[in-house]
Amino acid sequence: xxxxxxxxxxxxxxxxxxxxxxxxxxxxxxxxxxxxxxxxxxxxxxxxxxxxxxxxxxxxxxxxxxxxxxxxxxxxxxxxxxxxxxxxxxxxxxxxxxxxxxxxxxxxxxxxxxxxxxxxxxxxxxxxxxxxxxxxxxxxxxxxxxxxxxxxxxxxxxxxxxxxxxxxxxxxxxxxxxxxxxxxxxxxxxxxxxxxxxxxxxxxxxxxxxxxxxxxxxxxxxxxxxxxxxxxxxxxxxxxxxxxxxxxxxxxxxxxxxxxxxxxxxxxxxxxxxxxxxxxxxxxxxxxxxxxxxxxxxxxxxxxxxxxxxxxxxxxxxxxxxxxxxxxxxxxxxxxxxxxxxxxxxxxxxxxxxxxxxxxxxxxxxxxxxxxxxxxxxxxxxxxxxxxxxxxxxxxxxxxxxxxxxxxxxxxxxxxxxxxxxxxxxxxxxxxxxxxxxxxxxxxxxxxxxxxxxxxxxxxxxxxxxxxxxxxxxxxxxxxxxxxxxxxxxxxxxxxxxxxxxxxxxxxxxxxxxxxxxxxxxxxxxxxxxxxxxxxxxxxxxxxxxxxxxxxxxxxxxxxxxxxxxxx
RNA sequence: CGGGUAGUAGCGCAGCUUGGCAGCGCGCCUGCUUUGGGAGCAGGAGGUCGCGGGUUCAAAUCCCGCCUACCCGACCA
Numbered sequence: 001x002x003x004x005x006x007x008x009x010x011x012x013x014x015x016x017x018x019x020x021x022x023x024x025x026x027x028x029x030x031x032x033x034x035x036x037x038x039x040x041x042x043x044x045x046x047x048x049x050x051x052x053x054x055x056x057x058x059x060x061x062x063x064x065x066x067x068x069x070x071x072x073x074x075x076x077x078x079x080x081x082x083x084x085x086x087x088x089x090x091x092x093x094x095x096x097x098x099x100x101x102x103x104x105x106x107x108x109x110x111x112x113x114x115x116x117x118x119x120x121x122x123x124x125x126x127x128x129x130x131x132x133x134x135x136x137x138x139x140x141x142x143x144x145x146x147x148x149x150x151x152x153x154x155x156x157x158x159x160x161x162x163x164x165x166x167x168x169x170x171x172x173x174x175x176x177x178x179x180x181x182x183x184x185x186x187x188x189x190x191x192x193x194x195x196x197x198x199x200x201x202x203x204x205x206x207x208x209x210x211x212x213x214x215x216x217x218x219x220x221x222x223x224x225x226x227x228x229x230x231x232x233x234x235x236x237x238x239x240x241x242x243x244x245x246x247x248x249x250x251x252x253x254x255x256x257x258x259x260x261x262x263x264x265x266x267x268x269x270x271x272x273x274x275x276x277x278x279x280x281x282x283x284x285x286x287x288x289x290x291x292x293x294x295x296x297x298x299x300x301x302x303x304x305x306x307x308x309x310x311x312x313x314x315x316x317x318x319x320x321x322x323x324x325x326x327x328x329x330x331x332x333x334x335x336x337x338x339x340x341x342x343x344x345x346x347x348x349x350x351x352x353x354x355x356x357x358x359x360x361x362x363x364x365x366x367x368x369x370x371x372x373x374x375x376x377x378x379x380x381x382x383x384x385x386x387x388x389x390x391x392x393x394x395x396x397x398x399x400x401x402x403x404x405x406x407x408x409x410x411x412x413x414x415x416x417x418x419x420x421x422x423x424x425x426x427x428x429x430x431x432x433x434x435x436x437x438x439x440x441x442x443x444x445x446x447x448x449x450x451x452x453x454x455x456x457x458x459x460x461x462x463x464x465x466x467x468x469x470x471x472x473x474x475x476x477x478x479x480x481x482x483x484x485x486x487x488x489x490x491x492x493x494x495x496x497x498x499x500x501x502x503x504x505x506x507x508x509x510x511x512x513x514x515x516x517x518x519x520x521x522x523x524x525x526x527x528x529x530x531x532x533x534x535x536x537x538x539x540x541x542x543x544x545x546x547x548x549x550x551x552x553x554x555x556x557x558x559x560x561x562x563x564x565x566x567x568x
Numbered sequence: 569c570g571g572g573u574a575g576u577a578g579c580g581c582a583g584c585u586u587g588g589c590a591g592c593g594c595g596c597c598u599g600c601u602u603u604g605g606g607a608g609c610a611g612g613a614g615g616u617c618g619c620g621g622g623u624u625c626a627a628a629u630c631c632c633g634c635c636u637a638c639c640c641g642a643c644c645a
Contacts, residue, residue, distance in 0.1 A: 012594060012606070013580045017638050028579095037637065089645085111645050145569075145643055153644090220644090411645080444645075481603055516605040523605090534604060544604095 001473065002496075003509040007044050010521050020218045022455035023150025025464050029524045031451075031472075038147025038155035045525070046451070048472035050158065053450050054137055056189045056469055057160045064182040066133040066162055071115045073139055074106040079114040083422050093143045108141035113419045113442060116163045120438075121425030127167045127436070130428070131175050135162035137447060149218055151452035152407065158448040164441040167430065169416060172439035176208075176414050179443045183212060183410055186445070190454055191467035194409060197223040198233040200312055212410035212445075214453050219406040226394040226401045235403065236309065239384035240349065241393035255370050256336075262365040265331025267304045270358065270367055281305040285357045285371075287333040289317035289325070292344070297325055299338055301347040301379070304358075306386035327362055334359035334368060335377040345377065348385040407453050410445040458549075464526030465549050473507040475499065475565065476527040476548075478519070480534035483512040492533045495543070495558060502566045523548070531561060 014024035017034070026032045031046035042050055058068065077096060080086035086094060086107075095108040109115065120134065137160045144155045151157075164175035180196070187194040192214050199211040211234055213223050224238040225231070233239075261273050267281050284304030292298040293313030302308055310316070322330050327341035335345050336359065351357075351373060358369045373379065384395065390403045420426035420438040430436040451470075458465045468474065477499070479492035489510075496508040507527060509518050515534075522530050532544040542555040545564070556564065 009578080009595085010606095011579055015579065016574085016581090019639075034637095085645090093644090113645090140645090142645075146639095146641095148638085413645095442645095484603065514603055514605085514607060516603090516607080519605045521606085532604080536604075 001507050003507055004511050006507070010524055018150060020149045020152070020456065021459055022152070022218070022452040025459055025524070025526075026150060026451065026455055029464055029526070032151065038144055038153070040151060040154060040156075040448075045472045049451055049466070049470050050447065052470040052472070053190065053447055053454075054160070057137065057186055057445065057447065060182045060186045060189070061135050061160075061162060061179075064133075064178050066135045066179070066182075068136065069119075069134050070136050071109075071112050071119065071138060073109050073141075075109050075112075075115055077105045077107050079118065079423075080107050082424070083114045083419060085114070095141045095143050109138075110140055110142050111444070112136070112138070112140075112161060113163070113415070113440075114423060117419045117423040117438075117440070118425055120163070120165055121420070121423065121427075124165065124428055124438075126429050127431045130438075131164065131166045131171055133162055133164040133175055133179060135160060135443075149452065151448050152218060152456075153220070154448065157446060160445045160447050162443040164443075165438045166441075167428075167436060167439070169439050172414060172416070172441055176412065176441045179441065180210065180412055183412065183443065183445065187212065187214075187409065189469045190450060191469070192409065192450075192453060192457060195223065195225065195232050195404075195406070197225075198237050199411065200234060200236040207414055207416060209411065209413040211408050212412075213404070213406035214409050214457065215404050215406045216453065216456055217405065218456055221406050221408050222403050223406055224388045224392075224401045225404050226397060226399055228399040229394060229397040231394050231396045231401070235387055238309075238388040238401075239395045240386070240388045240401070241395045241398050256376060257369050258361055259367050259369060260365060261332075261367045264365075264367075271304075273367075274358075279358070283355075283358055285335065285351065285359045287335060287360055289321065289328045289330075289333055290314050291317065291321065296344055297321065297328075297342070298344040298346055299328070299333065299335055300385050301335055301345065301351050302386040303348065303350045306348065306350065306389075309385055309387045311383075311385075329360070329362050329364055332360040332362060332364055332366060334362050334371070335379075336362065336368065336371060337377070338362075339378060339380070344380050346381045346383060346385065347373075347379040349382055350386055351379070352382070407449070407456075408446075409450060409453055410443070412443040413441060415440040415442055459526070462520075463524035466526045466528060468528050471526070471528050473505045473527050474529060475504055475506045476509065476522045476525065476530045477506050478509040478515075478522055478530065478532050480515045480518065480532060482510065482533075485535045485538075488533055488535055488538055491538055491558065495531070495533065495561065498562050499565060502562065504565050529565070 008030035010030050011028045014028050018024040018027055030043055033041045035041055096105055097108060098105045140157055140159050142155055144153060147153050147155055162179050166172040166175050194212045194214050196210045197213050199209050222235040224233055224235055261270060264270050264273050267284050267286060270284055271279060271281055281304040286302045286304045288300040288308050290298050290300055300308060322328060327338060338345050356370045356372045358367055359371045361368045391400050394401045416439055417437055420440055426437045427435045454470055455464055458467055477496055479488055482489035482492055496506055499506045526548055528548055530546045530548060537543055541557050543558060543561055545554045545556050
């Protein structure tokens with residue numbers, strides 16, 4: 001490609017709305033442009049990178065025995081009503097459009113479990129057709145409340161997602177492992193340092209699932225990591241080992257004292273009430289009224305300096321729940337006497353400690369101090385109910401664990417029968433006769449997000465530094481002073497034609513601009529190899545070869561350059 | 569959805585306090601000179617000052633409403 005003809009405009013300054021490096025560089029280098037908040041155009045260079053990423057995904061998934069198809073982006077809303085997810089998402093969060101004339105309301109697909117289940121269900125009637133894993137690369141739509149960081153969090157995005165169909169759970173787990181391994185290979189080729197972590201399943205559902213996390217300063221997620229035993233989990237799913245003693249000795253008073261604490265519902269409010277430097281948030285019990293996954297009203301107790309981690313399927317009390325359970329007084333909830341009111345009490349392992357606690361008195365504007373576990377209240381079950389922080393003991397080996405900021409690059413789920421049980425057509429004739437339904441897995445990877453992640457992890461202060469697998473072109477050929485020295489122009493033209501003829505992807509900077517501009521643009525665009533032809537070198541019959549990533553420089557003859565690039 | 573900031577040429581910004589000719593740098597066009605790390609000179613094009621209303625002889629500037637974007641938080645398959 002001749003740069004004089006390429007639709008690209010590089011910017012010396014980044015637009016004011018770009019905060020993070022990947023966003024600034026992708027815009028400055030002319031790869032992408034913003035159309036609306038969270039909606040981006042891929043200009044020719046950006047599209048080439050996107051295609052390169054997609055190629056890696058296709059090659060690895062095809063090699064793993066998956067088959068590509070393309071599902072619609074528009075889904076009849078009835079499909080989402082059948083699965084129950086229309087209600088789960090809520091009308092606000094599910095982007096829809098109404099098609100007039102023929103009528104009908106369509107969902108702008110945010111994910112494709114429903115569609116793929118009915119699609120494959122219609123084609124598969126026998127266990128003999130299984131196992132089957134299909135995948136697609138498709139535009140998806142998300143109702144992001146706050147798009148940010150360029151391609152990292154957008155409302156329209158390109159995703160690759162695979163779906164596996166198996167005869168039973170064991171077979172599904174085998175398919176899961178195969179795609180899981182393929183995903184690891186994809187990230188390796190994209191030069192991303194990925195850590196698969198145990199994760200919470202959210203609105204997709206299913207039991208076992210993993211997130212593929214890339215540690216990054218721009219990450220919006222955290223995972224916990226144990227360097228001794230390798231335990232890794234999303235902070236939303238992570239648990240911690242027992243034996244943590246948090247906070248100080250607390251209020252020493254052995255007897256329970258009631259305090260009038262008007263207008264102080266929060267932890268910090270109560271701490272300030274006592275005006276005692278010995279008392280901190282860690283001496284209070286945070287009591288969270290929840291409904292557990294079996295619908296039982298349950299009080300979760302965690303140390304006051306911690307954030308609650310709700311187990312999957314649990315939810316916080318809503319206003320109606322407080323009305324139904326008057327023993328729980330919003331803002332002044334405590335564990336004392338709750339079992340007698342039919343409330344389960346569960347506690348984080350951090351609640352085990354010497355001394356006493358300050359708790360809500362279950363009476364408006366009152367708190368209790370000197371409350372002791374097992375004496376003043378009972379705990380029905382102990383567990384890990386607080387969000388893990390750096391230094392907590394690993395739940396497997398007890399060593400301190402670390403919190404790592406990261407970007408979620410992919411998410412894989414063992415769905416099981418969640419969709420096949422509710423969507424029509426998911427039954428097939430089993431080997432032993434009789435009917436069975438699919439055991440499914442799904443595997444999503446944010447392709448457009450990967451551009452941002454790769455750019456974020458592979459750049460320097462001068463510009464992008466693309467890994468070879470995803471660079472839009474392999475070679476950046478710059479002819480210096482070509483407009484002035486015909487020999488240079490001729491030699492550069494000839495080298496360009498030879499390389500292109502040999503199948504090397506070359507971006508040829510044939511513009512009549514000063515050398516400084518060409519060098520700066522080459523650095524900014526970030527192609528792996530830069531070739532420079534100038535009058536000085538040409539007089540000696542050499543061109544300059546330079547690696548963008550290592551800065552290594554060589555002088556090669558024209559012949560050697562061609563040989564070098566073609567043989568690799 | 570709550571809090572904050574901003575919207576003036578393609579990009580980055582000044583002007584607004586104290587109302588009075590629409591500005592600067594980069595980029596773009598033409599010409600000449602220049603040419604190994606974002607060249608110089610000369611000339612030129614490009615504007616609904618986010619939108620609507622109000623105050624005023626006069627509004628980019630003051631007032632009211634709205635929209636858009638970004639940041640923090642909430643939310644996030």
